[in-house]
Amino acid sequence: MKETKLNQPASALNSPRFCNTGTFMRLPRLETTEGLDFAIIGVPFDTASSFRTGSRFGPSAIRSISALIKPNNVNLQVNVLENLNGADYGDINIVPGYIEPTFQNIENGLQEIVDAGVIPIIFGGDHSISLPNLRAIAKKHGPVALVHFDSHADINEEVFGQRHNHGTPFRRAVEEGLIDPNHTIQIGMRGSLYDPNEHKIAEEELGFRLIPAHKVREMGFEALIQEIKQRVGDKKVFLTFDIDFVDPAYAPGTGTPEVGGFTSYETLTVIRALKDLNFVGCDIVEVAPQYDPTEMTAFMAANVGFEFISMLALHKKLEK
Template identity: 70%
Template sequence: MSKQPTSALASPRFCNMGTFMRMEKVKSAEGLDFVIAGAPFDTASSFRSGSRFGPNAIRNISVMMKPNNVLQQVNIMEELKGGDIGDFNIVPGYIHPTYKFIEEGVSEIVEKGAIPIVLGGDHSITLAELRAVAKKHGPVALVHFDSHSDLCDEVFGEKYNHGTPFRRALEEGLIDPAHSIQIGMRGSLYDPNEHKIAADLGMLLVPGHRVHEMGLPAIIKMIKERVGDKPCFLTFDIDFVDPAYAPGTGTPEVGGFTSYETLTILRNLTELNYVGFDIVEVLPAYDSGEITAYLAANIVFEYLSILAVKKRNF
């Protein structure tokens, strides 16, 4: 009997449509250093929806990427073993079943000793990833690049939303606030004291204007000192970048960072003890010339380069 294609009644049509950088499609994390996975869920978005198509957009444009990082002097696929496992089988419209699938998928990766690299999706997905990572490593240091703190207690009266994941993660003991840092927050607010919530919860929040005033070397130094050698999860919301460079996102904020500044910061964080990474909120319908998706692909590439440098120097 011939094998039939996957039914859209069991798996959304926008899942499992390609691989990052045309890497090998893998079925397991066994023996690998990293695994790329998609989490195409956007039902928790508060304004524009459509980031469910983010993983596919990032993978599509990632064919432009080559394996050698000239600045880091490393070939990622010579140093690392890894591949793309496809998308977690999320449930559109239902956040808790989706969390279950993401947590199970990330748990399978980390239990086999690989580092998960997840393509979102909206920022609500990170809570499920942190649940999986913390099961193995305990509370992790969070390095959070974003224009929003995502520390709201409720949005629209709901506890689970892309504006609440880190409040829930703190409540669940998944994050070590004393070693965590949030970078780049900016824009108008309903509550003028919103950025102070981070300090009340034990986090360090560095707003966008302060990062511009400090300069890149200073913020890089601050991140390293804050995190130390603590197991670290890096979460990157593409709206950290100014919409002039990354227009394809759901809740853009002006006054952000250039693509060059963004890559410069990441390239200088090789010393951190990474246990997980994600990039979220890429929304292709509002992208222009795929520049947002391409930047996201480059951010993933820079992160893979960090892992390659660390393995080479180990």
């Protein structure tokens, strides 16, 4: 068998971090799935946003600031690219202003990656892109468990009379049989609502487990982590992370911020505690960099991506 050459990012000891920043962590830019364990994919689409647009610029902002990330994860004790082979696959060609043609492009673009056994790590874009992401995942893996970090449940029947919006993807995902509600959990919801029963609808009508932000504070993070693990069980899992899960004091660059959220430290602690789950994909959405001149929102998103890759690397390390 031909030995696969593992890709490592350029070292800042030899190459300045502001050089060659067009890919995530300055990974190689590839258009082949051969030999890959994971692929970074950008989906620069924000037509389905309901308030502030701009998340179309999220993928490029995340890639740019990710040059700061080094390959060794001290907490999980892995070099993320010592056991994994990954690359930046570039962006899906979206159709600005047109939701359904874009969804088809996303599904088609992801399908060849997923079918090749490569785990996609997708940078959005608004949260509507989770629907075509899950369509591609479900074609390969069947209905998956969903672990959803967000300040909004995104389960509306319609928004502005339309069935596709960044506030509707997970209702559609249930209707299309893409996710298993009995193994799905939503964490961090907060803020004012039009429908006071929205959280009840998520649980009683759709069958999810929803833990709002104030309940997370009451139960504590250790109990939260255990509940996530118990809910998911041994199912294949898709992680969807909306950057507005994080408090806007730490990540202000997003379209619909909600106060009362979580710190960057709390967020990363919870995510890396899910290292035992069987992840088959991930998306990180709603980074709108123009609302954050410090670039910390994009850096937060890049670090969520890094933690996800680290969990994949830990799995691969333990298999050897």
